[in-house]
Structures are given as structure tokens and as C-alpha cells.
Amino acid sequence: MTELLVKNACVIDPLSGINGEVMDLAIRDGKIVEEVSDAAEVVDAHGMLTMPGGIDSHTHICGTKVNFGRYMSPEDMRAGRTPRRGAMHATSGYSVPTTYGNSYRYSVMGYTTLLEGAMAPLEARHTHEEFSYTPLQDTMANTLFDGNWGILEAIRDGDTKRVAAIIAWTLSAVKGFGVKLTNPGGTEAWQWGKNVTCIRDPVPYFEVTPAEIIRSVVEANELLHLPHSVHLHCNNLGTPGNYTCTLGSFGLIPDLNKKRQTLYATHVQFHAYGGSGWKDFCSKSEPIANFVNMRPQIVMDMGQVMFGRTTTMTADGPMEFNLYRLHHDKWSNHDVELETGSGIIPVVYRRKNLVNSIMWAIGLELALLTKSPWQCLLTTDNPNGAPFVKYPEIIALLMSKRYRDAEFATIHPDTGSRVPLPAIERELDWHEIAVMTRAGAARALGIQDLGKGHLAPGADADVAIYPLKIDEVDPSAEYQRVIDGFSRTEYTIKRGRVVARRGECLVDGSNATFWVAPKVSEAYDMGKDPDFIEKFDRYYTVRMRNYPVQDEYLTRSRCIETEADL
Amino acid sequence: MIVKDAVCPFCGCLCDDIEVEVEGNRVVAVTNACELGMTKFMGEKRLKNPILRVENEWKDITYDEAIRYAADMLLSAERPLLYGWSGTHGEAQCVGVHMAELIHGVIDNTSSVCHGPSILAIQEVGHPGCTLGVVKNRADLVIYWGSNPIDAHPRHLSRYTRYAEGFFLENAFRDRKVIVVDVRKTETANIADEFVQIKPGGDYAVLSALRAIVQGKTDTIPRTVAGVTREQLIRVANLCKSAKFGAVYFGLGLTMTQGKYKNIRNAIEFISELNRHTKFTISAMRGHYNVYGSNEVNTWMTGYPFGIDFSRGIAFYNPGETTAVDILARKECDAALIVGSDPAAHFPRKCLEHLAEIPVVQLDPYPNATTAFCNVQIPVAVTGIDAEGTAYRMDGVPIRTRRVLSTDYLSDEEVLSRMYALMQEEPRP
Numbered sequence: 005m006t007e008l009l010v011k012n013a014c015v016i017d018p019l020s021g022i023n024g025e026v027m028d029l030a031i032r033d034g035k036i037v038e039e040v041s042d043a044a045e046v047v048d049a050h051g052m053l054t055m056p057g058g059i060d061s062h063t064h065i066c067g068t069k070v071n072f073g074r075y076m077s078p079e080d081m082r083a084g085r086t087p088r089r090g091a092m093h094a095t096s097g098y099s100v101p102t103t104y105g106n107s108y109r110y111s112v113m114g115y116t117t118l119l120e121g122a123m124a125p126l127e128a129r130h131t132h133e134e135f136s137y138t139p140l141q142d143t144m145a146n147t148l149f150d151g152n153w154g155i156l157e158a159i160r161d162g163d164t165k166r167v168a169a170i171i172a173w174t175l176s177a178v179k180g181f182g183v184k185l186t187n188p189g190g191t192e193a194w195q196w197g198k199n200v201t202c203i204r205d206p207v208p209y210f211e212v213t214p215a216e217i218i219r220s221v222v223e224a225n226e227l228l229h230l231p232h233s234v235h236l237h238c239n240n241l242g243t244p245g246n247y248t249c250t251l252g253s254f255g256l257i258p259d260l261n262k263k264r265q266t267l268y269a270t271h272v273q274f275h276a277y278g279g280s281g282w283k284d285f286c287s288k289s290e291p292i293a294n295f296v297n298m299r300p301q302i303v304m305d306m307g308q309v310m311f312g313r314t315t316t317m318t319a320d321g322p323m324e325f326n327l328y329r330l331h332h333d334k335w336s337n338h339d340v341e342l343e344t345g346s347g348i349i350p351v352v353y354r355r356k357n358l359v360n361s362i363m364w365a366i367g368l369e370l371a372l373l374t375k376s377p378w379q380c381l382l383t384t385d386n387p388n389g390a391p392f393v394k395y396p397e398i399i400a401l402l403m404s405k406r407y408r409d410a411e412f413a414t415i416h417p418d419t420g421s422r423v424p425l426p427a428i429e430r431e432l433d434w435h436e437i438a439v440m441t442r443a444g445a446a447r448a449l450g451i452q453d454l455g456k457g458h459l460a461p462g463a464d465a466d467v468a469i470y471p472l473k474i475d476e477v478d479p480s481a482e483y484q485r486v487i488d489g490f491s492r493t494e495y496t497i498k499r500g501r502v503v504a505r506r507g508e509c510l511v512d513g514s515n516a517t518f519w520v521a522p523k524v525s526e527a528y529d530m531g532k533d534p535d536f537i538e539k540f541d542r543y544y545t546v547r548m549r550n551y552p553v554q555d556e557y558l559t560r561s562r563c564i565e566t567e568a569d570l
Numbered sequence: 571m572i573v574k575d576a577v578c579p580f581c582g583c584l585c586d587d588i589e590v591e592v593e594g595n596r597v598v599a600v601t602n603a604c605e606l607g608m609t610k611f612m613g614e615k616r617l618k619n620p621i622l623r624v625e626n627e628w629k630d631i632t633y634d635e636a637i638r639y640a641a642d643m644l645l646s647a648e649r650p651l652l653y654g655w656s657g658t659h660g661e662a663q664c665v666g667v668h669m670a671e672l673i674h675g676v677i678d679n680t681s682s683v684c685h686g687p688s689i690l691a692i693q694e695v696g697h698p699g700c701t702l703g704v705v706k707n708r709a710d711l712v713i714y715w716g717s718n719p720i721d722a723h724p725r726h727l728s729r730y731t732r733y734a735e736g737f738f739l740e741n742a743f744r745d746r747k748v749i750v751v752d753v754r755k756t757e758t759a760n761i762a763d764e765f766v767q768i769k770p771g772g773d774y775a776v777l778s779a780l781r782a783i784v785q786g787k788t789d790t791i792p793r794t795v796a797g798v799t800r801e802q803l804i805r806v807a808n809l810c811k812s813a814k815f816g817a818v819y820f821g822l823g824l825t826m827t828q829g830k831y832k833n834i835r836n837a838i839e840f841i842s843e844l845n846r847h848t849k850f851t852i853s854a855m856r857g858h859y860n861v862y863g864s865n866e867v868n869t870w871m872t873g874y875p876f877g878i879d880f881s882r883g884i885a886f887y888n889p890g891e892t893t894a895v896d897i898l899a900r901k902e903c904d905a906a907l908i909v910g911s912d913p914a915a916h917f918p919r920k921c922l923e924h925l926a927e928i929p930v931v932q933l934d935p936y937p938n939a940t941t942a943f944c945n946v947q948i949p950v951a952v953t954g955i956d957a958e959g960t961a962y963r964m965d966g967v968p969i970r971t972r973r974v975l976s977t978d979y980l981s982d983e984e985v986l987s988r989m990y991a992l993m994q995e996e997p998r999p
Contacts, residue, residue: 066870068966071866071869071870072697072966074869074870074873075689075692075693075865075866075869075875076692076693076696076697077693078693078873078874078887080873081873081874081885081887085873085884085885086884087882087883087884088671088672088883093668093671093871094671094872094880094883094884094885095873096872096873096874096884096885097873101873102869102870102871102872102873102885103870103871104871105873126701126967127966127967127968129960129968129969129970130866130962130966130968133660133870133960133968134870137664137870137871153737194849195700195704195708195815195849196708196814196815196849197815197845197848197849209738325845328696328842329846334694334695334696335695335696335698335842336692336696336697336698336699337696337697337698337699337700337851338697338699338700338701338966339699339700339701339704339851340700340701340704341700341701341702341703341704341706341707342703342707345700348696349696542735542737543703543706543707543737544703545701545702545703545706545729545730545967546586546703546967546969547575547586547587549574549575550575550577550586550969550970554970556958556970
């Protein structure tokens with residue numbers, strides 16, 4: 005039995021309704037408990053801001069395309085190198101750090117749970133292997149279904165239950181957590197070098213539209229009672245005028261779940277563009293935020309862009325090729341048979357560039373114009389908008405109008421006429437930041453009942469203690485203190501153990517991977533479906549028996565079983 | 571007993587449809603595998619236990635003694651080299667990286683003498699690729715460039731290209747064209763629809779000519795380029811542009827000939843250009859069954875695919891300086907651990923002369939040319955035959971190999987983990 009007592013913590017725990025109360029947190033065997041014995045080890049938080057461990061609801065940290073981002077970028081590796089020290093292994097990389105690099109840097113920022121945003125089922129084993137070398141965070145992987153042949157055929161046949169059955173079989177086989185649609189239909193079209201422009205274009209050969217894919221997969225997701233909703237990367241990313249496509253996609257979504265949203269729309273900044281071309285490119289954050297304000301069934305994340313160098317990587321292969329033609333740097337692409345694809349290119353977002361400046365503003369506007377922080381979570385779609393180490397700066401920008409104005413003065417001078425940002429006075433408070441970085445993420449992912457994102461008794465003892473005394477810091481004026489405070493915890497506690505202290509990671513972690521196994525009836529078990537098996541054997545290049553991820557790959561497995569309506 | 575869907579641990583095709591018949595813990599028959607794979611499954615003469623060279627005699631020693639020897643050798647070395655890794659599973663490769671980091675050594679894998687140039691090119695211009703099944707189901711044009719799959723990857727043609735059934739091809743054999751580009755007429759060239767014979771060293775020029783034609787600069791092309799006629803170049807470029815889905819597979823005939831990584835860079839840029847007209851991909855024909863896996867493991871753990879030098883504490887990468895051949899040729903290295911490879915059969919003489927002078931420990935199931943250079947050889951289980959583990963196919967798809975026999979041999983991972991545990995006991999600065 006191990007016990008820990010965090011004394012005098014100034015706690016903000018939105019899911020428990022605690023907002024700035026100075027209190028003690030008792031921890032036993034990795035869980036929050038009512039009280040501990042006198043023998044407990046004591047950590048004195050002396051009034052410092054204490055929150056549940058951070059949860060990144062959308063990041064790219066492990067798996068085939070992330071690793072290829074490293075593989076093709078020795079220049080990025082040189083940009084962040086640390087030697088082996090104490091319990092810490094050597095790390096490399098800035099925008100795509102090594103697995104240890106990701107794990108340590110997130111931990112030092114108080115993050116304890118990470119959702120990898122896109123895993124190709126065929127290559128899932130790779131993601132899980134990297135998860136086991138990301139020791140300080142619990143992990144989960146959204147699984148790509150955007151170009152899945154079985155699903156496209158079932159949708160064409162109007163059989164939503166079969167769509168659900170294929171999702172159920174695949175998630176269990178590859179130990180995935182949620183359903184990801186990236187440019188639905190577009191990734192399949194890209195395997196012929198084509199794309200879909202928005203939600204009404206038919207996908208070549210399969211003759212279904214993105215709208216049909218989105219609607220059907222959303223319904224299937226609810227039939228399976230998955231903890232998380234469908235996680236959608238809309239069609240037409242990054243194109244001027246694409247906000248209408250985004251609104252059209254959002255409009256497809258009914259409210260199907262009382263506990264959480266029905267749709268998680270990811271990196272919406274990249275989907276909130278006005279104009280008819282790059283010359284009249286402008287922000288359309290207002291109509292997007294207004295729409296979301298009226299639709300409780302939608303949660304989005306910002307996809308904030310921050311200036312500097314990064315690497316973009318997404319399953320949206322055609323988008324990456326278009327971006328490559330703009331940037332002329334280097335381009336990698338990786339199509340995955342019967343399932344999906346991906347693309348990678350390095351980019352630099354520049355203050356002097358008008359489009360980049362507008363993109364920077366849009367992410368902030370989405371967060372500031374969305375009334376409820378539960379509906380707009382803080383991400384950069386790491387590393388697409390920026391590496392996650394920029395989160396403290398984003399927090400400060402959201403909390404300080406003065407900081408925003410100071411930054412605004414440094415960007416392209418024409419930005420002001422294209423974006424509403426300068427007119428927005430709102431400054432978020434500590435509680436809203438806590439929602440956007442942990443409580444809201446836990447609710448959106450459906451993991452609060454599994455003990456994530458809050459500090460009530462029974463919760464996992466994942467705690468971040470920041471060297472910030474919230475009654476002594478005026479975030480509106482002292483934004484640098486906010487940045488410094490969120491950049492380096494005083495203590496990060498993971499499952500009841502102090503894993504990081506003032507920038508130093510102290511122990512090797514014991515992370516867990518969350519995945520789902522929906523229970524379906526015999527008739528919907530795709531493992532026994534003759535047509536599914538025959539097609540698998542004929543068109544995949546891996547045998548069906550060799551496809552599922554073996555238990556050996558999950559060091560600590562947290563399986564979530566659901567009862568499907570199938 | 572018949573083990574179905576076994577995974578062949580020979581080449582980068584990583585065929586996973588092998589049937590292995592086992593009787594009395596011995597493989598008696600193998601179905602579906604090619605000749606290379608079958609020979610591997612049927613086994614060779616293996617060492618029974620670790621051996622130590624004492625003067626010019628081999629002495630049997632225990633695993634504990636061998637592991638202690640290796641740990642001490644690495645701990646007392648100033649510039650240890652940990653080389654090989656393409657013939658073992660990912661879990662062992664991970665231990666290798668941790669070990670190199672701990673002792674400030676250099677870890678390099680066999681890609682530094684095969685597809686290293688391909689990696690350098692990818693680091694300059696990227697890589698438009700795909701999994702093998704995408705080619706199987708879609709490609710109506712396949713180009714083998716400087717590679718000869720009939721000899722080196724015998725089932726590549728039947729599983730993924732020439733003879734493979736494809737979802738989008740009515741009659742795959744008829745509807746799919748195969749072009750072979752090589753300096754000599756290989757077995758693969760014999761079954762091609764078009765054979766492009768290039769004069770040795772002419773790949774770069776031919777690729778440049780093809781790029782120019784695709785860009786519409788046909789007027790600039792001379793009558794012949796490296797022995798290839800203008801007419802044939804135009805025909806090939808047109809075949810590429812009119813394909814619905816094209817795939818290039820290249821081998822050491824492109825990476826290790828004159829121009830080296832610049833050849834690959836040119837080839838990738840040719841493919842990027844073709845993507846403005848149609849869909850095209852390019853991929854390396856990786857040799858060993860898990861050489862790609864060692865690139866993957868090294869990359870997620872250190873940031874670099876091969877040739878990683880930890881002597882500064884951080885991971886440092888500079889191929890040509892931090893790669894095995896260079897370190898041996900400069901006589902820098904003062905101890906070597908060789909895992910799952912046979913450098914003595916492949917390295918330049920100068921390197922071997924140095925290898926013969928320094929302590930060497932080899933982990934390998936079989937005696938090979940490197941045995942003659944080592945002080946201790948530790949026999950291990952063969953991944954895919956008597957050990958399980960992860961391997962990455964040439965297209966990056968990870969597959970868990972199966973165990974078809976049970977033996978007392980320790981796996982590479984077990985041996986290395988024990989070695990690493992001993993090394994961790996030593997106080998470090």
C-alpha cells in the first residue's frame with residue numbers, strides 16, 4: 005500500500021465543482037481517497053494551483069506517420085536533444101520528438117493522458133509499441149475508418165448495423181479507443197490521386213458521399229455505445245471558403261447521447277476559412293462558433309496555429325499533397341490498403357505571412373467566441389498547428405487581452421481587416437482553462453467515469469501542481485508568469501507517484517492503454533462473417549489471423565467493454 | 571502438427587501465409603514459402619551453446635559466462651559498436667538502443683550498407699509510398715528498378731504485383747504492365763513487358779530524362795541517354811503518365827551504384843512529378859525481414875534510423891562518420907557486439923582487419939563468416955521459428971512472428987536484457 009498526501013493544494017476540479025478551494029488530496033494505491041494514514045508521504049503544495057492531470061484530446065505522438073515524421077527529419081531531431089540523465093533517457097526532436105521526448109515534455113507540463121488522433125488499423129501494432137515507450141502518460145488511439153472498404157460497401161447497401169459491426173470487430177482487434185474519420189471518402193479517392201471537395205461528392209467506385217459516411221458512422225458509433233463520439237476531421241481542410249463545408253457537416257449531426265456530445269470536430273481552426281481564394285482569405289470563426297453555441301451535440305478542438313517551425317502530418321493525404329505543392333519542401337505519403345492513408349510535410353508558420361497570421365487568430369477566436377469551454381478544447385492538433393510545448397503560450401493568450409494585443413502588433417499588418425480577434429474582449433479564467441485542458445477533454449472522451457479528468461475519491465490520482473498562486477497572479481497583465489507556470493509543474497503525479505518535479509522526470513512510468521471491446525451478437529460478429537472473411541483474405545496482404553494486436557503489446561491494458569445494440 | 575499463417579523470417583516481404591509441418595519438434599515440410607524461406611524454416615546446423623575462443627580453440631561456456639563476458643567487454647570499451655539488428659525482432663532492438671545509450675556507444679544497423687542511401691534521399695525530399703496491398707489492388711503499372719525480385723524477393727511478384735489478383739483489376743496479369751530497369755537482363759527482366767537496359771552508372775541520367783519528358787521538355791532529350799533510346803524513354807514516360815496507379819520498387823542496383831543517394835532522390839522527385847498527372851508511389855525493396863523494423867525502433871527511440879552515436883550523451887547522427895564501416899575503417903572502435911547479421915561477409919577488408927583485432931561478441935543462431943572474427947558467439951532462438959517478436963515488412967506494416975518450434979535457446983531479447991541488467995548494475999557518472 006502506498007499513500008501520498010498533497011497538502012494545501014489550491015484545487016480547481018471542474019467535474020467535481022471545486023473552483024479554487026485550498027484543500028488536501030489523499031492518495032492511496034494510485035487512486036484519490038477520502039483520507040490516508042499518518043504514515044503517508046507528504047507533498048506540500050502550499051497554495052499552488054492544483055488540477056487533475058492534463059488530457060490532450062487530440063495529439064499525434066505515436067504510430068506510423070509520426071515515426072515517419074521523425075525518420076524524414078534529422079533537422080527536427082537536432083532541434084531538441086537532451087542526454088540521458090537520472091531516470092530520463094536521451095531525447096531528440098522539436099516538432100516530432102522521440103517517444104521519450106514526448107512523454108517527458110508532456111509530463112513536465114502536467115499532462116498525464118494522451119489521445120493519439122489517428123491510427124491506421126493495419127498498422128496498429130506500431131502505435132501500441134510506441135505507446136509502451138511513452139511511459140508517463142496513459143494513452144489511447146482513435147482508429148481510422150474514413151476509407152474502410154467494408155464500411156463504404158455497407159453504407160452503400162444502407163446497412164448501418166453492419167457498419168457498426170465492422171467498427172466493433174476492428175476496434176477490438178486493433179485495441180483502438182474511438183472512431184476517427186479523416187476527410188471521409190477523400191482518403192479513398194486519394195488512392196487514385198483524387199479527392200472529394202465537400203460532403204456531397206461521391207467517392208470513386210464506392211459511390212457513397214462523405215455526408216452518408218459521416219451520418220452512418222455517427223449512428224453506428226452510438227449503436228455500439230462507445231465512450232467517445234465520432235472524432236471528425238472534416239472534408240476540405242485548409243481551403244479558403246471551407247467554413248460552409250464545415251457548417252454543412254455539423255448540420256448532419258443529431259443529438260444522440262445524453263452524457264456527451266455526438267460529434268467531436270477536430271482542429272476546427274483549419275476548417276473555419278472564408279474567402280474565395282488566398283487573396284480574400286479571412287476568418288469565419290464567428291459563424292462556426294455561433295453554430296456550435298446552438299448545438300450541445302458538438303464539441304470541437306481549436307487546432308491552434310502558433311508561429312514557428314513544425315511538421316504537419318495527417319491521414320488527409322490529398323491535403324498534404326496540395327500543401328506540398330504550395331511549400332515545395334519535402335513530401336511523404338503513405339496509403340494504407342483498404343483503410344486510409346496519410347501525408348507529412350514540414351512547414352513554417354510565419355508572422356509576416358498574412359494567411360498564417362489569420363490562421364493564428366482563428367484558433368483563438370474559436371476558443372473565445374464559443375460560450376462554453378466544455379465545447380472548445382485546447383489543442384494544436386500537435387504537431388500540425390504547433391508542437392504541444394506551445395500550450396502554455398496559448399493559455400496565456402486566452403487569459404490576456406493585453407498579451408493578444410501585444411502579439412497582434414507583431415503579425416501581418418493586414419490581418420486586422422480579416423479577423424474579429426482585435427474586437428474580442430473576453431479573457432478566460434483559471435476554471436475555464438481547467439475545463440479546456442482536462443475536465444472538458446475527459447467528458448468529451450467519455451473517460452470521466454473511468455477516473456480521468458477529476459479528483460473526486462475513486463479517481464485515478466493524476467494530478468498537476470503548478471507553481472502559480474492564483475490569487476497573487478493577474479493573468480490579464482502578468483501573462484509571462486502564466487506561461488512560465490504552465491510550462492513546468494512543481495509536481496506531476498501520475499497514478500499516485502510523483503513522476504516529475506520542476507522539470508525533471510523522476511521515475512520510469514507505468515502507463516496504461518485504454519481501448520474498447522463492444523459486445524455484439526453472434527450474427528454481427530465479423531470474425532465469423534463469410535463475406536467479410538473472404539474479402540479480407542483476398543484483398544489484404546496480411547492474413548486475418550495475423551491482423552489483431554496481441555495482448556503482449558499492451559503493457560497495462562484497460563479494456564472498456566460496451567454492450568452494443570446489435 | 572501444422573502451424574498455419576506462420577510468418578517467414580527471411581526477406582522484407584514478410585509473407586505471413588506459410589504453413590509449417592512440425593513432427594517431433596522438427597520442421598518436416600513447409601508450404602507456400604519460397605525456396606529462401608523454406609531453407610530458413612528447415613534450419614541449418616546450430617551451435618548448441620555459447621562458445622569462447624581461447625587462443626585458437628573454441629571452448630564451450632554457459633550463457634551466464636557469455637553474457638558476463640559481453641557486458642564486461644562493452645562496459646570497458648571506450649568506443650563500442652553495436653551493429654546488425656536486421657535479423658532480430660523489435661523487442662531486442664529496443665534493448666540494444668537502451669544499451670548503446672547507457673554505454674555511450676554507437677548503434678548501427680545493416681541499412682547503412684544497403685538502403686542507407688534511400689534514407690538519406692528521403693530525408694531530403696520525402697517519400698510518396700504505400701502499403702503493398704495498395705499496389706496489389708490498384709496498380710496497373712509496376713516498375714522494378716535495380717532490383718531482381720525473382721532472385722531476392724521471390725514471392726513479391728506473386729503476392730503483390732505481376733501475378734497477384736487485384737480488387738480494381740479485372741484480369742490482373744493482363745491489365746498490369748511490368749517494366750524492369752537494370753544494367754543486365756535479369757530473370758525478372760525476362761517476365762517484363764518492357765525492359766530498359768541502362769549502361770552501368772547511368773540511372774541518374776535516365777531518371778533526369780524521364781523527369782524532363784514528364785515535365786513536357788521532350789525536346790531536350792538526346793538520341794540516347796546512358797544507352798537507352800529517346801524513343802524508349804518517351805514510351806516509358808508515357809506509360810507512366812497514362813497509368814491509373816503506378817508503383818516503383820527499387821533495390822541496391824539503384825542505391826549502391828554511381829550517384830548513390832542522389833539516384834534515389836531523383837527517383838523520388840520523378841514520382842512526385844508524376845503525382846501531378848496520376849497516382850504513383852515508390853518503395854525500397856528491403857532485404858532482411860526486419861531491417862525496416864530496426865530503422866523504426868531506432869527512430870522512435872533516438873530520432874534517427876541508423877548510425878546513431880551516443881558518445882556525447884545525446885543521440886548524434888552523421889552517416890559517413892557514425893556508421894559502422896567508417897568507425898571500423900578508422901580503427902576507432904575498440905569492441906563490437908554483432909546481433910543478427912554477418913558483417914564479415916559484407917564489409918570491406920579494411921574493416922575486417924580491425925574487427926579481427928578487437929573483442930567481438932556475436933549473437934546469432936548460426937555460425938557464419940563473422941564467427942571467425944569473434945571471441946564469443948552466443949547462439950539464440952530464431953525469431954519466427956523458435957521465438958516470437960515484432961518485425962516490420964518492407965512497407966512499414968508490423969507483424970508479430972509466430973513460434974513454430976519450442977527450444978531451450980534464449981531469444982535475442984532475453985540475452986540482451988540480461989546483458990543490459992548487468993551493465994545497469996555498474997555505477998555510472
